[in-house]
Structure formats: C-alpha cells, structure tokens
Amino acid sequence: MPGPTTYFDPATTSHLDPRTRDLVERRARSLGSAYRLFYRTPLEFVRGEGAHLFTADGTDYLDAYNNVPSVGHAHPRVAAAIAEQAARLSTHTRYLSRATVDYAEDLLGTFPAHLGNVMFTCTGSEANDLALRIVRAATGRRGVIVTENAYHGVTTEVAALSPSLVGADAVADWVRVVPAPTPGTDFAAAVAAAIDSLDAAGIGLGCLIVDTIFASDGVLPDAPGLAAAARAAQAAGGLLVADEVQPGFGRLGDGLWGFDRHGLVPDLVTLGKPMGNGYPVAAVVARPELVDAFAARGRYFNTFGGNTVAIAAAQATLDVVREEGLVARAARLGAVLAEGLRAIGGSVVEVRGCGLFLGVQLGDEGTAREAVNALEERRILIGASGLRNDTLKVRPPLALSDADAERLLDGLAAVLG
C-alpha cells in the first residue's frame, strides 16, 4: 500500500491539461469517491514493455513501483499464452484440465513437501480469505495475530485484520496487533503476549499471519525474532500463514519464497500479484490435512479461480521466471541498487530490503511525498510505505535491465542526494 499522501487530490485540478482534467472528472463521476489516482498529476499510459510504461505521446516512464507485471509489462510469452488459450477454451475447475494439474504439480514442487495442496483463487485477498476459512475449520479458533501496519487484502474478513487499511483501532475483536519485527522490538515476546490475550478472551489462536517481507510495515528483510515467534505460535496450536502475495515468485532474489529466508515452516502460504503477470490468478498452498478439515465442512469452488486461461498465464509466467533467470537478476540488480542507494546519503536515513524489494527510509512523510512526486517529474514511478509513510518502496518489475537500474539510481540520487 502506498502512503495516502502520494495520491492525487481531486480538489486540485487547475494544473491539469484540459484533456486530463476532463477524464479525471468523468472518472470521478462514474467510479465514485472511494477510488484513488497516483501522483499530484495523474498519468495515463497506453503501452508497456519490460520495466517501462509509455504515455500516448511516447514519453517513457521507468517503472520502479509495479510488482504485478513481474516478468515485464506485456511480456510477449505470457501475452501469447493468454491469447492462445482465450481463443481456444476458457473454463473452470469442475472439468478435468491436464494443464491445471501440470501447473499445480510444478508449483508445489517449489515448496517443502509438507505443503502438498494448492487451491486457486483470483486475487490475493481471496487467497488470504480462503486461508482464514481453512485455518478456522482446522483449528476451531478464530484469533489472528498481525503486525502493526499489516495489509492482507480487501474482503470484509481480511480488511478487518489489516490495520494499514482500516486503522489499528478498527481491527476486529478477534485480531491482536503486534509491533513489526525490527531490531528495537522483541517480536517473540509480543506474539507470546498476543497468544495469551486471545486465550484469556476465550477466542484462542487460529493463526499468525505475516507478509514475509513486511512490505507495508516499511520493508523489514531481517525480521529479528520472527522464527522464534512463529515456532511459539505453532507450539501453542496456532497455524503459520506466510503471505507471499508481495514477496513471492523470486522478487527477493533468494529462491522463490520469502519464508525460506527466515527458516519458517508455514502451514499455509498465500500467493497472488505476480503469479500471472497481471492476469487475475492467486492461490493458497497448504498442508493436505488442513484442506481435509476444511473439505469435511464443505466443497470449494471459485468460478474464475484457476480457469484454463489463468493457468496458461501462470505457467508461462513461472516458465519465464526460470528461463530468463529472473531470481538471479533480482539478487544482482537488487545488490547494485542497495549499494547505490546507500552511497547517496542526503535525505536517505536507511536502506533495507533484499533482491528487488527495497525500502528507502527518509526523514519523514513530507520528504517521501515530495520525493515520489519529484521522481514522477523525472519519469520514474515509485511509491511510499511504512507506518509513518516515510519509506520509499523500490519494487520494479524483475525485468529491470542494467541500464534501467542505472537510470533509477541517477534519478534517486538527483532527488534524494
């Protein structure tokens, strides 16, 4: 989630050209007041390629924000897989599909053996919502522990456990919020206290859920105390849900999944955003015995979830990640960016992250807001994050090139140095 201060202010339209202003106003009338646009001056793109987005007049923006088109905007291999399958057959999981089973086995082969089942949804929100349903069926307990500024999605149930969306005071009564694992906090002690609190309230611990890069908490790659806290939650009969919607599929440059970096043994893993490079496909990967407990209470079906086109997109995306060596590229260019960012000095307080998921902490929210809009003027797309919205989130498509990385560092140095 980007910081709210990097959004366009609909009350301020006088600086827009007439054509943009007209579109902004028509959009506000039809989509309504809950939608947001990025940046002081909203952007309209018509084409994408690699880590670049282009406006109608051909102006080239370097995309250092979008983690969904992970293998590159409009990647020809993924676009062709979608086109071919959409022209042939788009149908659901109540018929047999060889490609679906092939992809399921391929995907599961990237996880530890105990995670033997995959269930498909359309969005990361649906994946986290389904994971919760499975947790509750398996444990009989409703309680959930989340970090201070966590974001896990927009359905009623996962919004109610997402303090970054609804505010820490407005989470549901079965939620316990703990500080994110930073060097100054005792994460394991905070989780232990939250377990006690859920027990004392007669709710009980269903699961601890963590985004394994803590993206909305400001990007916390080291997460001291995380493994111990997870073990304690599991020892108390709770389940561990690793939310890989943002870090997953190789972005961290160290294998495909963020939980591996911390030595976690998750009971469920949720996937989303980059899974189909933009096609709506997401998933829950889980221990089969948990799925059995869920299945004992009812069947599962999601009309579009894992349909034949979604599977074609997901398989092509995973193939490209491997064949273009994008995990290694994320590691290499991530290190280049981190080193370059640390050398900038200026308003940079700290650079955290791994692979192509970097958090650049600045002094305060105002500095971050100005930096995001100044970078937009330099045709570089970036967002802000963190509990105080003071952290730039550098999270480009993994298709970033060496030249792109250089351009990104030059822009960041000019704005922050």
Added chain:
Amino acid sequence: MPGPTTYFDPATTSHLDPRTRDLVERRARSLGSAYRLFYRTPLEFVRGEGAHLFTADGTDYLDAYNNVPSVGHAHPRVAAAIAEQAARLSTHTRYLSRATVDYAEDLLGTFPAHLGNVMFTCTGSEANDLALRIVRAATGRRGVIVTENAYHGVTTEVAALSPSLVGADAVADWVRVVPAPTPGTDFAAAVAAAIDSLDAAGIGLGCLIVDTIFASDGVLPDAPGLAAAARAAQAAGGLLVADEVQPGFGRLGDGLWGFDRHGLVPDLVTLGKPMGNGYPVAAVVARPELVDAFAARGRYFNTFGGNTVAIAAAQATLDVVREEGLVARAARLGAVLAEGLRAIGGSVVEVRGCGLFLGVQLGDEGTAREAVNALEERRILIGASGLRNDTLKVRPPLALSDADAERLLDGLAAVLG
C-alpha cells in the same frame, strides 16, 4: 450451485479409462479434497465454440450449463480484445484509463439514473463482499436477510450468508433466512418478521439481498411478494442489493437486468459471471451517496479489479451482446425451450424461468441426478439446483443456435419423457 449429487465420486474410479483415472488421481493429490468434478464420469475439454465443448478426440458436447461464456465459448471478438490488450498494457486503476471510464459510462447507462457509480472487482464473491462493506458503512447496521437456499459467494462474509453453501443452520448470527418467494409463501410477511427479529436482537437491518432469478432456490421468475418485501425493507431503513451475478447481462431475455422485471429499485447491484465472458471481472453498481459513506472510512483498491485487460474483455462482451442481439435471442429460444419442455410430460413436474434461465423441476433428487448423468451420456451438459436438488438448471450460453435448442429438447425428451 449444482446439487452435490451430480459430482463425481472419487471413491469410484474403476469405470474410468486409465488415462482419465491417472489424471483424476494426480488432480486429487495436488488440488486436495475440497475440489469437485462434475458427473459420474469426469470430462476433459480442449476447445470450445458457441454453445459447444469438444474433447481431445473431437467429440462435441452441447453446453446447456455454463452461464459464464455467455456470448459463446472462446468468442473470437472477446478473445481478440483480450489478446490485443494483454500484448499492449495490463495495469490497474490508479493510473488513468480512457477505456475504463468509457466502459463505466456505457455500463452505467444501462441502469436507472440513481445508480451512478460502478466499482470493479474480480469475482462475484468479491462484488457481494464489497456491497456488504458499503451497506454497513452507509447504514451502520450489520443484519442481512437472504432466501432459504441462497448462494452469494465464497468469501468468509458472503459464505456466512449463503445457506446453500454452509447450510441454513450455519449462517452467521446477523443473518435471517426467509423462504424463497413461491406461490405458496407470503414473502413480504417473512421479510417483515426477519426485520423485526434483527431489530429485536439489536442488530438492525443492513440489507435484503436477492438473486433476481433465485437460481439456487430452484429458479423462481415470478417471485410473488418480492416487490412488496423490498419496499418494506427499504422503508425500514435497509438497503436492497440485487445480485445479478447469475441473471444479469441479458440472460432473462427481458432487458439486461433481472431486477427490472420485478419493478425493484435496488440501492446496489452486483455483477459477475458473464461480464467478461470468462475473464475474471465483476462489479458493484451503487448509489453514489452510499459509495461516499464508504469512502469516508477508507479508500478502495483491487489490484486486478477492472485492470485494462478486464475492461477490454468486458467492453467486447457487452458489445457482442448488443450487436448479436443476444437478449432477443435469449427471449426467443427461451420460449421455444420452455414450450418444448412443458410438452415433454414424463418426469417433468414444472417448468419455470424466463429467457435462457430455466428450471425444470422433477420429482426428486434421485431423478434429477440420473437425468444429469444420462444427459452427459448423450453429450449434453446440464446441472441440478434447488432446495431439494430436484430441479434441472437449463442455462446455456446465449450463443445457443436454433439447431442447438432442437438438439437440447430432443435429448431432454429422451431422458425425461
């Protein structure tokens, strides 16, 4: 929702050919025990066209079940729109998109003027879940009234108000279940009693939600008492949510939306399944003042919801519905099918429905199960529905041809006559 008895029984595989059995077993291992397959003998399709699905050996099945590929399986116009857009740009609603605003205006033009905003999701489940969040923000009340065998989706919150999925006894404590509007029931009185019950419990009425064709309640096109009940709910300060996920986009052969047939004035309308002819796209259409109340508590974003490819698919689908005159075709062929079905006699107790959404009530669940599997053997795909799973749900793609309708009636007559 098809009746559970029309699913494949994983304990019975000896009648399957070795290749199918192997795929079924691999699928069960990877997707787990909550998934279902249709029919005594599961089917594997490799291609679709119009209202037809084809297996690898070229066998042609007539599809009288799938309402998602509404303008026809793999419709070339929709497939081309998806292919073109996926190869150019797939991005989200935080950038400006002219096509998105054009589609929003086009879609809203098909609704009464008071429904002035549209918000995009990926699935009907997400649309109903978002509608509930809006209802609660606007009314401050949590209570929901649903019909006896209603189905509104699979997120935690909408599953909890879907008796057909979780059982009438397992709905949440803020849900009141009323009998569906049939000639034998006083629907308005039942809704009035449910409102009183929610008030007495201190919960209060947030909304009455109805599928405007009552698909999972057995297909009830007349719905006596519905309009009076809706007025009473609205007079009591509740909102009316018209769930058009199944009946919408012209299937009923009488305009695009089912609520119009009943003279309802909904506050929110939810859309899904046929909206993108299989591409995951869905929406909530609402009064702007309700969206404003929701927006006062937080922004809205859905990563894939209404992305540029989803909009291309949705616009092409709506264009085809109009240009191929599919609403009129649904009316004409629906009448042919209804008349033909009524002439069959045999095990047909009653034929209900309108347009290409017909319920064929048989004597009992066993008869319906046998009919579904006998029709599969005749290469006709159909499902069962209703409170007692005794109703065949005839719901083909709107691309059904005159010859298809004749073949469907011949098959139904042979099995039911």
